Amino acid sequence: MIALNRSSAVTWAVGYVLLGLAALAAFAVPLWYAWSVTIFDGRAAILEDDAQRLTEVFHHGGVQGLTAYINARVGMQIAGERTLLLTDERYRHLAGNLAAWPREITGASGANAIMVDLAGQPTHTQLVQTTLPGGYHLLVGRDLSRFLPLERRFTYGLISAVTFLFLVGVTGAILIRRELLARVTGIRQTVAAIMQGDLRHRLPIRRTNDELDTLSQTINGMLDHIEHLIGGISNVSNSIAHDLRTPLAELRSRLEELTLTRPAPAQTFAEVDAAVADVDRVIRIFNALLRLAEIDTGARRSGFVRVDASQVAAEVVEFYEPAAEQKGVAFSFASEGVAAVAGDPVLLAQALSNLIDNSLKCVAEHGAISVHVGHRADGAVEIAVADDGPGITEADRPRATERFFRGDTSRGTPGVGLGLAIVDAVAKLHGGALQLLDNHPGLRAQMVLPVTATRTSR
Amino acid sequence: MKILVVEDNARVARFVTQGLREAGHTVDHADNGRDGMFSAASEPYDVIVMDRMLPGNIDGLGIIEALRKAGNRTPILILSALAAVDERIRGLRAGGDDYLTKPFAFGELLARVDALGRRSLGQDAERALQVADLRMDLLTRKVTRGSRVIALQPREFKLLEYLMRHANQVVTRTMLLEGVWDYNFDPQTNVVDVHISKLRQKIEHDTERPLVRTVRNAGYMMCEHDRA
Numbered sequence: 001m002i003a004l005n006r007s008s009a010v011t012w013a014v015g016y017v018l019l020g021l022a023a024l025a026a027f028a029v030p031l032w033y034a035w036s037v038t039i040f041d042g043r044a045a046i047l048e049d050d051a052q053r054l055t056e057v058f059h060h061g062g063v064q065g066l067t068a069y070i071n072a073r074v075g076m077q078i079a080g081e082r083t084l085l086l087t088d089e090r091y092r093h094l095a096g097n098l099a100a101w102p103r104e105i106t107g108a109s110g111a112n113a114i115m116v117d118l119a120g121q122p123t124h125t126q127l128v129q130t131t132l133p134g135g136y137h138l139l140v141g142r143d144l145s146r147f148l149p150l151e152r153r154f155t156y157g158l159i160s161a162v163t164f165l166f167l168v169g170v171t172g173a174i175l176i177r178r179e180l181l182a183r184v185t186g187i188r189q190t191v192a193a194i195m196q197g198d199l200r201h202r203l204p205i206r207r208t209n210d211e212l213d214t215l216s217q218t219i220n221g222m223l224d225h226i227e228h229l230i231g232g233i234s235n236v237s238n239s240i241a242h243d244l245r246t247p248l249a250e251l252r253s254r255l256e257e258l259t260l261t262r263p264a265p266a267q268t269f270a271e272v273d274a275a276v277a278d279v280d281r282v283i284r285i286f287n288a289l290l291r292l293a294e295i296d297t298g299a300r301r302s303g304f305v306r307v308d309a310s311q312v313a314a315e316v317v318e319f320y321e322p323a324a325e326q327k328g329v330a331f332s333f334a335s336e337g338v339a340a341v342a343g344d345p346v347l348l349a350q351a352l353s354n355l356i357d358n359s360l361k362c363v364a365e366h367g368a369i370s371v372h373v374g375h376r377a378d379g380a381v382e383i384a385v386a387d388d389g390p391g392i393t394e395a396d397r398p399r400a401t402e403r404f405f406r407g408d409t410s411r412g413t414p415g416v417g418l419g420l421a422i423v424d425a426v427a428k429l430h431g432g433a434l435q436l437l438d439n440h441p442g443l444r445a446q447m448v449l450p451v452t453a454t455r456t457s458r
Numbered sequence: 459m460k461i462l463v464v465e466d467n468a469r470v471a472r473f474v475t476q477g478l479r480e481a482g483h484t485v486d487h488a489d490n491g492r493d494g495m496f497s498a499a500s501e502p503y504d505v506i507v508m509d510r511m512l513p514g515n516i517d518g519l520g521i522i523e524a525l526r527k528a529g530n531r532t533p534i535l536i537l538s539a540l541a542a543v544d545e546r547i548r549g550l551r552a553g554g555d556d557y558l559t560k561p562f563a564f565g566e567l568l569a570r571v572d573a574l575g576r577r578s579l580g581q582d583a584e585r586a587l588q589v590a591d592l593r594m595d596l597l598t599r600k601v602t603r604g605s606r607v608i609a610l611q612p613r614e615f616k617l618l619e620y621l622m623r624h625a626n627q628v629v630t631r632t633m634l635l636e637g638v639w640d641y642n643f644d645p646q647t648n649v650v651d652v653h654i655s656k657l658r659q660k661i662e663h664d665t666e667r668p669l670v671r672t673v674r675n676a677g678y679m680m681c682e683h684d685r686a
Contacts, residue, residue: 273675276563283561284644287541291643294542318613319639322652350643357646419646 008180013173020165028158035154040113040126043142047128050082051140058132063094066132070095082142083116083125089135098139105129105139113144124148183212187219199227232296235403243404243417244282251278288418291350292403295425300344307343309381309449310335310373316352317371320360328365336374339381341449343430348383351426354419355385355445362389362443376448380432384446391443397436423447459504459575460484464494464521465537466512470560474507474537477564478571490514495521503532504575507567510538510549519552526553533574537562543642565676569628576627587622589680592661592669594622601661608660613638617657621670621680630677654678 058066063086070084074097085096093100104114105127113126127141186204193201202223203216254275258268294300317333324331341348352371359369369387376382392400399405401424404417420434423445427434432449461483465471468489475485486501488494491514498506498521510518522534536554538545549557556570587594591604599615601608610618620637621629631650635641654670662668671679 276675279561280563287644290541300543315639319641319645319653320649322656323647323649326652326655346640346642349641353641353643353645360647 010173010177013169013176016172017165017169020169021162024158024161024165032154035151043126044128047126047140047142051128051130051138054084054138054140055130055132058136058138063134063136066138067095083123083127083139084141085137085139087137087139089137091137094136096139098141101137101139102127116141187216194223199223199230229296232293244285247278247282247285251275251282254278285418288422289403292418292422292425295347295422295429298429300347301429303344304342305345307341307345307348309339309341309343309348309383310337312345312348313352313371313373313383316349316356319353320356323360324369327360327363329360329363330366330368332368332370334370334372334374339373339375339383341381341430341451343449344426347426347429351423351447352383352385354423355447358419358445359385359387359389359443363387364389379451381449381451382446383449384444386439386442386444388439388442391438391441392436394438400436401434420445459571460486460502461505461507461571461575462486462488462494462497462501462503463507464488464491464498464512464518465507465509466490467509470509473564474567477568481568483571491516491518491521495524498525498532499528499530505571506532506534507571508534508536508554510536510540519549519554522549522553535567535570535574537567546642563630563675565628565673566630566632569624569630569633569677572627573624573629573633576624587619587625589622589625589682590667590669592622594619603661603663603666606663610657610660614653614657614660617653618661621657621678625680626682628673628676628679633677 054066054069057069061069066086070086073082074084074095083096083098085098085101086094087101088094091101098116100117102114102116105112112129113124115122116125116127117123124144125141126144127139130138130140132138183204190201190203202220205216205220206213254271258271262268263271313335314333317331321331356369356371363369367388369385372382372384372386374382396405401420403421405421420436424434427447427449430447430449432447435446435448437444437446461478463471463474463478463485465474465487466489471487471489475487478485486497486503488497491512493514494508494512495516508518508522512518512521516524518536518538522536525532525534533555534553536549536557537560538549538557539560540549541559546557546559555574558567558570585595585597587596592601593603594601594615596619601610601615601618617634617638620634629637632644634650634653635644658668658670662670669680671681673679
């Protein structure tokens with residue numbers, strides 16, 4: 001409870017209780033005022049009317065008449081309803097149910113509310129006094145005690161309303177605070193666990209779709225992405241450790257052998273050239289990895305423009321035509337006209353170039369490669385490269401896009417095993433996917449780019 | 459040409475300055491940003507080779523921006539280990555004319571320095587290119603060798619134009635990829651070589667003198683004279 005005064009829930013609850021009290025006061029104060037002033041004044045007017053009537057009786061019948069009238073009324077009425085007193089000029093009792101003139105009432109006339117002794121009972125009474133001709137004094141009153149229960153009930157009602165408000169406020173504050181604290185603590189613990197390095201943790205989701213839930217879902221989405229990126233990085237680190245060692249080991253042994261054997265200059269320079277080629281290979285792997293990392297971060301998405309995939313494909317096909325021709329491969333290209341996507345033209349060109357490159361390496365002489373750009377039934381743009389080469393076995397297909405993975409059929413061909421990984425990354429960057437299918441025989445690799453991506457086009 | 463090399467890594471600097479001197483250039487070297495800035499601003503150079511990350515309170519891009527602001531138009535080749543596309547764009551935006559990432563082959567550096575140096579001589583408003591008896595009319599897009607008319611595909615035309623504009627200089631495969639196809643990636647297969655050999659078949663008939671020479675470990679060179 002140290003954090004009580006700092007808890008936002010408690011602050012809110014206190015605020016709402018104060019607001020409730022203010023509303024209650026705004027309701028009760030005018031009511032109380034109306035009750036005590038308006039009704040008191042109204043009753044005073046009634047009592048004055050009564051006194052007026054008695055004065056008329058006095059004018060008609062004199063002191064005897066009024067005394068008889070008062071005695072008759074006192075004898076008839078329900079006890080305590082009317083308080084009447086008629087005295088002479090020295091305030092001596094002549095008639096009425098009040099034993100003596102109350103000391104509190106002096107002066108000429110007016111309304112008072114005082115305690116009087118009525119038949120031995122102290123009673124709260126509202127009194128109006130009148131002076132009659134001849135010095136006689138008349139007191140007309142009304143017992144107020146019958147309003148006491150009403151006033152009491154009003155007061156009790158007010159008190160219980162305040163108490164109720166207070167209790168609800170406090171309970172609400174405690175409950176909200178406990179609830180909020182529990183969830184915030186849950187989030188804090190999860191985040192702490194993640195900061196410790198275990199990225200698999202996720203914030204609890206209640207499926208209530210309230211604000212905290214939405215926030216948690218967003219944060220979880222962010223964590224998914226971070227985990228994916230971190231996974232990519234560690235994947236790459238492992239791959240680097242594993243796959244860069246091989247060419248580096250070759251390079252090292254080549255150079256060490258040179259220093260040991262010290263061959264003739266011609267052979268030495270041939271070896272140095274080979275060493276430079278080894279280094280170039282390592283650099284190529286590095287460049288491909290850096291390119292992959294660059295694509296994976298999604299940073300290139302900011303440079304997306306409206307691209308006609310058909311045109312990009314036509315240019316890449318034209319670029320590869322002489323190479324295919326040289327190998328005697330039948331190379332065909334078909335497109336269904338403009339296929340607009342939002343994307344990076346250079347990356348799309350590179351991805352398609354990688355696919356054609358792969359096919360060119362795999363197909364036999366006089367094989368066939370066809371490139372096709374078109375729309376799918378759902379409107380997505382499809383860029384497909386199909387060949388009649390050895391293809392990728394069913395078992396290898398899921399792993400084919402992994403970094404540095406090389407299937408049995410590609411062993412012995414040049415390459416570092418990053419081509420399809422780059423194509424996959426490019427397809428994902430564009431919100432699409434790379435699909436590897438059986439071409440019976442051969443491989444059909446197709447990039448499917450959704451049209452929804454064109455929403456971001458400029 | 460007179461070339462300034464601003465590079466703090468002693469080994470790389472020695473490699474570059476020696477290579478450029480052997481290629482017949484006059485080379486000055488600065489190993490920090492302050493000296494580099496001073497030399498670049500006070501002496502006329504044909505080309506500046508500029509590293510990006512430098513000691514001496516001012517980095518490569520800072521020097522380039524300052525020079526450009528002062529109206530200095532010397533061609534600058536940026537040499538950097540920062541290889542991402544964004545970094546490249548930043549370098550060129552700052553006022554660099556070309557961008558080469560480390561590690562690099564010396565042939566590539568030399569070819570690009572030569573290309574930049576040639577650019578500074580100024581030869582923009584040309585209407586025709588001529589190398590030996592090969593002539594390219596840039597307006598009618600007609601290519602002739604002697605009296606023989608050569609029919610070229612648009613891309614072949616662009617490739618030949620690039621080679622002719624850089625006649626007697628080495629052009630690397632990367633330069634061709636960037637300059638002719640606008641691709642900044644490295645195709646695995648020897649696609650560029652095949653394009654060149656196809657072009658050779660068109661411009662070098664059996665009886666004619668070969669014009670495009672293959673330079674080992676570097677690229678190609680279109681030669682005006684037989685043994686350049």
